[in-house]
Amino acid sequence: MTCALPGVGLKPQVASAQAAADVSPEIQLDEISVAGNGGNPPKTEGYLARNTVSATRTDTPLREVPQAIVPVPRQVLDDAAATRIDTALDLAGVGRSNNFAGLGLTEFTIRGFATGEYYRNGFPINRGYPNSPDIVSIERIEVLKGPSAFLYGRGDPGGTFNIVTKQPTPERSLAVGTQIGSYNTKRSTFDATGALDEGGTVLARLTGAVEDNGSFRDFVHGDRYYLAPVVAWKPNADTTVTLEGEFISAGQVFDRGIVPFRGDLRAVPRSRYIGEPGLPPFRNDNALGQLRVEHRFDADWVLNAGVQGLAGTIAGEAVQTVGTLGDGRLLRRTLDRRELTWSDLDLQINLAGKFETGAFRHTLLLGLEYDRLRYREDITRSNFNTNPFVLDLFAPRYGQPLPALTVPSSNLLQHTTSHAGYVQDQIDITPKLHALLGVRVEDIAVDSISYINGVTTKPQGTAATPRFGLVYDVTEIASIYGSYAQSFRPNIGADRSGRAFPFQQAESVETGVKLSLLDGRLDATAAFFDIRRTNQLATDPVDQNFQVATGVARSRGFDLTVAGVLAPGWRVIGTYAFVDAAITRDTTLPIGTRLANIPQNSVALQSVYEFQGGPLRGLGLGGGVTYVGSRVAGTALSTFTMPAYTLANLISYYRITPDVRVYLNVDNLFDERYFDRSFQNRYATPGQPRTIMGGVAARF
Numbered sequence: 001m002t003c004a005l006p007g008v009g010l011k012p013q014v015a016s017a018q019a020a021a022d023v024s025p026e027i028q029l030d031e032i033s034v035a036g037n038g039g040n041p042p043k044t045e046g047y048l049a050r051n052t053v054s055a056t057r058t059d060t061p062l063r064e065v066p067q068a069i070v071p072v073p074r075q076v077l078d079d080a081a082a083t084r085i086d087t088a089l090d091l092a093g094v095g096r097s098n099n100f101a102g103l104g105l106t107e108f109t110i111r112g113f114a115t116g117e118y119y120r121n122g123f124p125i126n127r128g129y130p131n132s133p134d135i136v137s138i139e140r141i142e143v144l145k146g147p148s149a150f151l152y153g154r155g156d157p158g159g160t161f162n163i164v165t166k167q168p169t170p171e172r173s174l175a176v177g178t179q180i181g182s183y184n185t186k187r188s189t190f191d192a193t194g195a196l197d198e199g200g201t202v203l204a205r206l207t208g209a210v211e212d213n214g215s216f217r218d219f220v221h222g223d224r225y226y227l228a229p230v231v232a233w234k235p236n237a238d239t240t241v242t243l244e245g246e247f248i249s250a251g252q253v254f255d256r257g258i259v260p261f262r263g264d265l266r267a268v269p270r271s272r273y274i275g276e277p278g279l280p281p282f283r284n285d286n287a288l289g290q291l292r293v294e295h296r297f298d299a300d301w302v303l304n305a306g307v308q309g310l311a312g313t314i315a316g317e318a319v320q321t322v323g324t325l326g327d328g329r330l331l332r333r334t335l336d337r338r339e340l341t342w343s344d345l346d347l348q349i350n351l352a353g354k355f356e357t358g359a360f361r362h363t364l365l366l367g368l369e370y371d372r373l374r375y376r377e378d379i380t381r382s383n384f385n386t387n388p389f390v391l392d393l394f395a396p397r398y399g400q401p402l403p404a405l406t407v408p409s410s411n412l413l414q415h416t417t418s419h420a421g422y423v424q425d426q427i428d429i430t431p432k433l434h435a436l437l438g439v440r441v442e443d444i445a446v447d448s449i450s451y452i453n454g455v456t457t458k459p460q461g462t463a464a465t466p467r468f469g470l471v472y473d474v475t476e477i478a479s480i481y482g483s484y485a486q487s488f489r490p491n492i493g494a495d496r497s498g499r500a501f502p503f504q505q506a507e508s509v510e511t512g513v514k515l516s517l518l519d520g521r522l523d524a525t526a527a528f529f530d531i532r533r534t535n536q537l538a539t540d541p542v543d544q545n546f547q548v549a550t551g552v553a554r555s556r557g558f559d560l561t562v563a564g565v566l567a568p569g570w571r572v573i574g575t576y577a578f579v580d581a582a583i584t585r586d587t588t589l590p591i592g593t594r595l596a597n598i599p600q601n602s603v604a605l606q607s608v609y610e611f612q613g614g615p616l617r618g619l620g621l622g623g624g625v626t627y628v629g630s631r632v633a634g635t636a637l638s639t640f641t642m643p644a645y646t647l648a649n650l651i652s653y654y655r656i657t658p659d660v661r662v663y664l665n666v667d668n669l670f671d672e673r674y675f676d677r678s679f680q681n682r683y684a685t686p687g688q689p690r691t692i693m694g695g696v697a698a699r700f
Contacts, residue, residue, distance in 0.1 A: 044071075044073045044074075044140070045521075045564075045565060046073070046075055046564070046565045046571035047073060047075060047076055047563045047564060047565070047571040047572060047573040047606075048073075048521065048522070048523060048563050048564040048565060048571075049062070049071035049073055049140065049142075049563070050062065052065060052069050052071060052142055053142070053162075053164065054069075054119075054122070054142040054144060054161075054162035054164070055067055055069050055142070055144055055148075056151070056363075056365070056424065056426060056436070057122060057151055057350060057352070057365055057367070057424070058352055058363055058365060058426070060363075060426065062514070062523065062525075063471070063473075063479055063514050063516065064426070064434045064471055065436065065469075065471070065481075066434075066436055066469025066470060066471050066481040066482065066483040066510075067144065067145065067146055067469065067481075067483055067510065068145035068146065068510065068512060068525050068527040068529075068559060068561065069142060069143065069144055069145065069525075070091075070092035070093065070142070070143040070145070070525075070561050070563075070575065071140055071141070071142045071143075071563075072088040072091060072092055072140060072141045072142075072143070072573070073139075073140045074138070074139050074140055075571070076088060076091060076573055076606065077135050077138065078697075079571075079606065079608050079620070079622065079651050079653075080606060080624070080649070080651065080665070081179065081651075081663060081665045081693050081695065082135050083134070083135055083179075083187060083209075083211070084105075084132045084133070084134070084135065085105070085132065085133050085135065085138070085141060085163070086105075086132075088141045089108060089141075089143070089161070090604045090626055091573055091574070091575060091604045091605075091606055091624075092141070092143040092161070092561075092575060092604075093110070093143070093145075093559055093561065093575035093576075093577045093602065093604065094108050094109065094110050094143060094159075094161070095108060095109035095110070095597060095598065095599070095602065095628075096108060096109070096597070096676045096677040097109050097114050097597045097677050098114075098677065098679050099132070099677065099685070100129050100314075101252070101254045101255050101256045101282075101318070102220075102222070102252045102253075102254075102255050103129065103131070103250070103252050103254070103282055103284045103314065104129050104130055104131050104132050104284060105118075105126070105130075105131075105132040105133065106126075106129055109158065109597055109598060110143070110145060110158035110159035110160070111145060111146065111157075111158040111159055111529055111531060111555055111557070111559070111577075111579060111581075112158060112531065112553075112555025112556075112557070112579045112580075112581030112595060112598050113156045113157055113158035113506075113531070113533065113553075113555060113581070113595070114156065114158075114595075114596070114597065115155055115156035115158055115159070115160065117152070117154070117155035117156065117160050118160055118161050118162070118163070119152060119160065119161070119162040119163065120133070120162070120163045120165065120246075120288075120290075121162075121163070121164065121165055121244070121290060121292070122152075122162060122306075122348070123290060123306070123308040123346050123348070124152070124153075124308075124344070124346060124371065125163075125288065125308075125310065127310060127312075127342055127344040127373050127375075128312050128314075128340065128341075128342030128344075128373075128375055129284070129312070129314055129340060129342075130248075130284075130286045130310075130312050131224075131248040131250050131284050131286050131312075133163055134209055134224075134226045134228075134248065136189045136191065136207045136208065136209045136226065136228070137165050137166055137207040137226075137228040137246070138163055138164070138165060138166070139164050139165060139166045139167075140164045141161055141162070141163055141164070142161060142162050142164065143159065143160075143161040144159050144160050144161065144162070145158075145159045145510075145527065145529070145559065146158070146159055146483070146485055146508045146510050146529060146531070147159075147465070147467070147485040147486060147487035147506060147507075147508050147531075148160050148485075148487075149440060149463075149465040149485070149486065149487035149488060150422060150424070150438040150439060150440045150465050150466060150467040150485060150486075151367075151422060151424065151438065151440065153369065153371070153418065153420055153440065153442055154418070154442065154444060154463075154487075154488060154489050154490065155487055155489060156487065156489060156506070156533075157485075157487045157506035157507075157508050157531045157533055158531065158555070165228070165230070165244065166191070166193075166205060166207065166230070167203075167205065167230060167232065167242070168193050168194070168195075168203030168204050168205040168230055168231070168232050169193050169194065169203065169205070170194070170195045170200045170203060171193075171194060171195075172193070172194025172195065173191075173192070173193055173194065173699055173700065174190070174191070174192045174699070174700045175190065175191040175192075175697065175698065175699040175700075176188075176189065176190045176191075176697070176698055176700075177189045177190075177695060177696065177697035177698070178695055178696060179693060179694070179695030180693070180694060180695065181691060181692060181693035181694070182216075182689075182690070182691045182692050182693070183213075183214040183215055183216050183691070184212070184213070184214030184221075185211075185212075185213050185214060185693070186211065186212045186213070187209060187210070187211045187213075187695075188209065188210050189207070189208065189209045189210075190206075190207065190208050190209075191205070191206075191207045192205065192206050192207075193205040193206075196231075200234075201233065201234050201235065202231065202232070202233050202234075203231070203232045203234075204229070204230065204231050204232075205229070205230040206227070206228070206229045206230075207226075207227075207228045208226055208227045208228065209224070209225075209226040210224070210225055210226070211223060211224040211225075215255075216270070216271055216686075216688065216689050217255055217270075217271055217273055217686070218271050218272065218273040218277075219253060219273045219275075219277040220252075220253045220255050220273060221253060221281070222250065222251055222252035222253065222281060223250065223251045223281075224248070224249070224250040224251075225247075225248070225249045225250070226246075226247070226248050227245075227246070227247045228244070228245065228246045228247070229244070229245050230242065230243070230244045230245075231243045231244075238295060238296040238297075239293070239294065239295045239296075240293070240294045241291075241292070241293050242290070242291070242292045242293075242294075243289070243290070243291050244289070244290045244291075244292070245287070245288060245289045245290075246286070246287070246288040246289075247286070247287050247288075248284075248285070248286045248287075249283070249284075249285045249286075250283070250284045250285075251281035251282065251283050251284075252281050252282055252284070253275070253279075253281045253282070254275060254279075254281075254282050254316060254318035255273065255275065256274075256320060256679055256682075256683040256685070257675075257679070257683045257684050257685035257686060258270070258272055258274060258683065258684060258686060259274065259321055259324075259331065259393075259682060259683060259684070260640045260684065261328055261329060261393055261394075262327075262328050263640045263641075265640070265642065265643070265675055265684050266643075266673065268393055268394075270673060270686035270689070271686075272393065272396070273396075274319075274321055274331060274333070274391055274393070274396075275318055275319040275320070275333075276319040276333075276335075276398060276399075276400075276402070277398050277399075278398075278399070279316070279317050279318065279319070280316065280317070281316065282314060282315065282316030282318065282338075283313075283314070283315055283316060284312070284313075284314045285312060285313055286310070286311070286312040287310065287311055287312070288308065288309070288310040289308065289309050289310070290306060290307070290308045291306060291307050291308075292304070292305075292306040293305045293306065300353050300354045300355065301351070301352070301353035301354075302351075302352050302353070303349070303350070303351050304348075304349070304350045304351075304352070305348065305349040305350075306347070306348050306349075307345070307346070307347045307348075308344075308345070308346045309343070309344070309345050309346075310343065310344050311341075311342065311343040311344075312341070312342055312343075313339075313340065313341045313342075314338060314339075314340045315338065315339045315340070316337075316338060317335060317336065317337045317338075318335075318336050318338070319333050319334070319335055319336070319389070320333060320334055320336055321333050321391075321682065321683075322334055322384050323384075325388065325390060329392055329393045329394055330390045330391070330392055330393075331390060331391045331392075331393060332384050332388045332389070332390060333384070333388070333389045333390065333391055334381045334382045334383075334384045334389065334403070335381065335382040335389070335402050335403050335405060336379060336380070336381050336382075336409070337379070337380050337381075337405055338377075338378070338379050339376075339377075339378045339379075340375075340376070340377050340378075341375075341376045342373065342374065342375045342376070343373070343374050344371065344372065344373045344374070345370075345371070345372050346369070346370070346371045347369065347370045347371075348367065348368070348369045349367065349368050349369075350365060350366065350367040351365070351366045351367075352364065352365045352366075359429075359430075360427055360428065360429060361427070361428040362425055362426065362427055362428075363425070363426040364423075364424070364425050364426075365422075365423070365424040365425075365426075365438075366422075366423055367421065367422045367423075367424075368420070368421050369418075369419075369420045369421075369422075370418070370419055370420075371416075371417070371418045371420075372415070372416070372417045372418075373414075373415070373416040373417075374413075374414075374415055375413075375414045375415075375416075376412075376413050376414075377410050377411070377412050377413075377414075378410070378411050379408075379409040379410040379411070380405045380406075380407065380408055380409060381405065381406075381407045381409045382402075382403035382404060382405055382406060382407065383403070383404075383406050383407050387403040387404075389403050408452050410450075410452070411450065411451040411452050412448060412449060412450045412451065412452075413448070413449050413451070414446065414447065414448040414449075414492075415446070415447045415448075416444065416445070416446045416447075416490075417444070417445050417447075418442055418443065418444040418445075419442070419443050420440055420441065420442035420443070421440070421441055422438065422439065422440035422441070423438065423439060424436070424437070424438035425437045425438070431473075432472060432473040433470065433471070433472050433473075434470070434471040434472075434473075435468070435469070435470050435471075436467070436468065436469045436470075436471075436483075437467075437468045438466065438467045438468070439464060439465065439466040439467070440464070440465050440466075441462065441463075441464045442462065442463055442464075442465070442488075443460075443461070443462045444460065444461065444462075444463070444490060445458065445459070445460040446458070446459050446460070446490050446492060448492065448493075455494075457492070457493060457494045457500055458500060459490055459491065459492070459494075459500035459501060459503075460500070461490075461502070461503055463488040463503055463505075464486075465485070465486045465487055465488060466484075466485070466486055467483065467484065467485035467486070468483065468484055469481060469482060469483030469484070469485075469510075470482055470483075471514075476516075477515060477516045477517065478513060478514070478515050478516075479513070479514045480511075480512070480513050480514075481511065481512055481513075481514065482509075482510065482511040482512075483508075483509075483510050483511075484507070484508070484509055484510075485507070485508050485510075486505065486506065486507045486508075487505070487506045487507075487508075488503045488504060488505050488506070489503065489504045490503055490504075491503060491504055491535065491537055491549055493537075493547065495540065495546055495547065495548055495549075496540055496542070496543050496545075496546035501535070501537065501547075501549040502535050502549050503535060504533060504534070504535045504536060504549075505533070505534050505535055506531060506532060506533040506534070507531070507532055508529060508530065508531040508532075509529070509530045509531075510527055510528065510529045510530075511527070511528050512525060512526055512527030512528060513525070513526050517564075518564065518565075518566065521564050521565045521566070522562065522563070522564030522565065522566065522572075523562070523563055523564055524560070524561065524562045525560070525561045526558070526559075526560045527558065527559055527560075528556075528557075528558050529555075529556060529557060529558075529559070530554075530555075530556040531554065531555045531556065532552065532553075532554045532584075533552065533553050533554075534551075534552050535549040535550070535551070536549070536550075536551030536552060536553055536586075537549055537551060538550055538551040538586045538587040538588065538589075539587050539588045540587070541587045541588075548587065550585065550586075550587065551583065551585060551586045551587070552583070552584045552585035552586075553581065553582065553583050553584060553595060554581070554582065554584045555579060555580065555581035555582075555595070555598075556579075556580055557577065557578045557579040557580055557581075558577070558578045559575065559576065559577040559578070559579075560575065560576045560577075561574070561575045562574050562575075568612050569609055569610040569611065569612045570607070570608075570609045570610075571607065571608055571609075572605070572606070572607040572608075573605075573606055573607075574603070574604060574605035574606065574607075575602075575603070575604050575605075576601075576602070576603050577601070577602050577603075578600060578601055579598055579599070579600060579602075580600065581594065581595040581598045582594050582595060583595070583635065588637070589635070589636070589637060590637075593635060593636075593637075594631075594632045594635070595632075595635050596631070596632055596633060596634045596635045596636075596639075596678060596681065597631050597632075597633075597677060597678055598631060598632075599628050599629035599630065599631045599644070600629050600630075601627070601629040602626075602627060602628050602629060603625070603626070603627040604624070604625070604626045604627075605624060605625050605626075606622070606623070606624035606649075606651075607622050607623070607624070608620050608621070608622030608623075608651055609621055609622055618654055618655035618656075619652075619653075619654050619655075620651070620652065620653045620654070620655075621651070621652050622650075622651040622652075623648065623649050623650045623651050623669075624647075624648070624649040624651070625646065625647070625648055625649075626646070626647040626649075627644070627645070627646045627647075628644060628645055628674075628676070629644045630642060630643055630644045631678070633678035633681050633682075633684060634678065634680070634681025634682075635681075636681050639681050640681075640684075642675045642678060642684055643674070643675070645672050645673075645674030645675075645687070646672065647667070647668050647669075647672055647674070647687075648668070648669040648670055649665065649666065649667045649668070649669060650665060650666040650669055651663075651665050652664050652665065659698060659699040659700070660696070660697075660698045660699075661696070661697045661698070662694075662695070662696045663694065663695055663696075663697075664692070664693070664694040665692070665693045665694075666690065666691070666692050666693075667688060667690070667691040667693070668687070668688055668689060668690050668691060669690065670690075671689050671690040672687075673686075673687075673689075674686070674687040675687060
């Protein structure tokens with residue numbers, strides 16, 4: 001699975017704190033530039049993380065942040081034999097949505113809303129259609145529930161997550177791993193780190209992975225090549241410069257999943273491929289580079305600056321369905337050719353410091369950000385009216401002559417430019433009462449031109465997204481909190497008069513309790529939330545060929561997270577969510593229409609016990625349970641339902657030596673037939689059948 005053993009891999013580097021007795025403790029480094037700097041890592045014990053470096057861009061105790069946050073440490077990923085971040089997101093209460101036919105992590109759901117914004121060391125990385133992040137270079141993932149626009153900018157109000165990557169260590173080591181599994185899955189990884197000079201001023205790390213994957217889906221297969229180098233240079237005690245890269249090349253047969261027969265998903269074999277075999281896999285190639293600089297002025301003030309550049313391309317041909325004929329068993333299909341390219345430049349600078357005003361203690365953050373995205377899209381399709389190119393769902397006849405590509409579907413160029421500034425103040429009003437105040441002001445412009453009809457749209461505007469919250473420590477083990485936050489996202493396009501749409505806007509109210517149980521070994525957060533999003537696009541009641549930005553959706557509910565160590569060697573992490581997400585205003589949809597891909601109830605739990613002594617010392621046994629309630633495939637008048645499902649997983653491993661670990665896991669133990677996501681109210685993606693994975697990981 002992964003090249004690092006639990007407890008062995010490097011955790012992200014942050015600045016060390018001064019002694020607890022110091023009246024003005026040293027400020028922790030903010031998330032955008034913690035990577036590669038010397039000091040103590042965020043506090044983690046097994047599945048339990050004490051601090052967050054993503055929710056405030058400073059290293060802050062989770063208990064002092066007025067927001068539900070779910071850190072997923074490295075050991076969770078190792079135990080689950082994960083290769084992608086879906087497993088971590090499941091355990092953090094994040095739902096599955098569009099994965100661009102298996103080519104990436106395009107969209108996910110949190111607290112009732114779909115979103116595609118997520119981050120790597122504080123920088124946005126979901127620009128265009130990148131590959132799904134690989135586990136081998138990840139130290140931890142921090143899921144932020146609710147709006148985080150006051151620090152991270154445009155996005156949806158349900159939440160987001162930040163990936164904290166592995167950084168170099170002074171000690172030299174090499175970790176290698178290999179994994180094989182059902183459906184001809186093969187994966188090998190490596191992780192090498194250490195100092196490049198005798199003085200330890202230059203550190204390096206290189207992680208990588210190679211995959212060759214089959215599938216339970218007919219005719220579907222893929223490959224993947226991954227490399228992530230990091231070099232950190234510390235010219236003096238106060239300055240650290242980190243250069244980090246990531247390169248991914250992946251091939252994947254384009255596969256949206258299946259379509260239901262008369263609304264019944266189970267009527268179609270889950271292995272049924274409704275594309276056309278023989279077409280070459282899509283290629284998804286991505287490159288990313290981050291340059292981060294940290295300079296500490298003194299014990300209380302630190303400056304972080306960074307720049308990230310990324311680029312990617314997807315190209316290939318695929319066959320997709322556009323509807324049915326007759327009794328519903330004949331699919332009308334089209335041949336598509338896609339050529340998508342993108343590039344993004346993001347610059348950030350942050351100044352963080354601690355100071356006092358009378359009895360109040362402050363942790364202040366000031367930041368500026370510039371981002372420019374270029375996206376080019378060219379899609380051509382066959383004409384299904386002149387050549388329906390049909391396929392029988394139950395007796396497919398493949399190998400038909402491919403239709404001609406004659407219909408330009410999309411041909412556009414889009415530039416998105418934003419300038420933003422933000423300020424945040426974390427205030428210790430009393431030793432028990434903590435406040436967080438923050439606001440971001442962002443000016444954003446989206447210039448888009450269609451080369452098919454020559455139409456140009458230029459939506460532009462400025463949005464201020466505040467957040468404020470309070471945390472009160474009721475006792476040593478319990479604190480209560482409340483917060484208010486806003487978010488925004490541009491609407492692309494124009495109405496029938498050619499006017500650009502106003503921005504989508506949202507506001508969220510959250511209140512909850514945070515508990516530290518079992519002498520601090522187990523943390524729990526319970527939160528109630530109410531989110532309202534306005535200016536959603538809806539059908540223009542005057543001309544159905546256009547849209548208006550008058551729709552409103554609301555999501556409210558409750559979520560619970562637990563993580564920690566129940567006893568020596570016994571670790572657990574889990575989430576529960578109840579979400580009531582529906583349309584509250586629309587031009588065509590009735591009030592109460594459910595939002596797509598959102599279950600009302602969902603549960604995810606993983607627990608492992610490792611024997612601490614005796615003849616079974618080093619043996620780990622555990623498992624996981626996931627329950628996802630029924631969901632509608634589309635936010636629409638006419639849709640189909642994906643049934644609820646429950647999955648059970650088994651986890652087992654044995655440490656032959658402290659540095660050599662073998663493991664055998666079984667996912668979907670009872671071979672549940674399920675569907676984990678839908679796309680465009682048309683497709684549903686079948687989940688993996690029973691899957692066995694085994695491997696070995698060793699460190700030298």
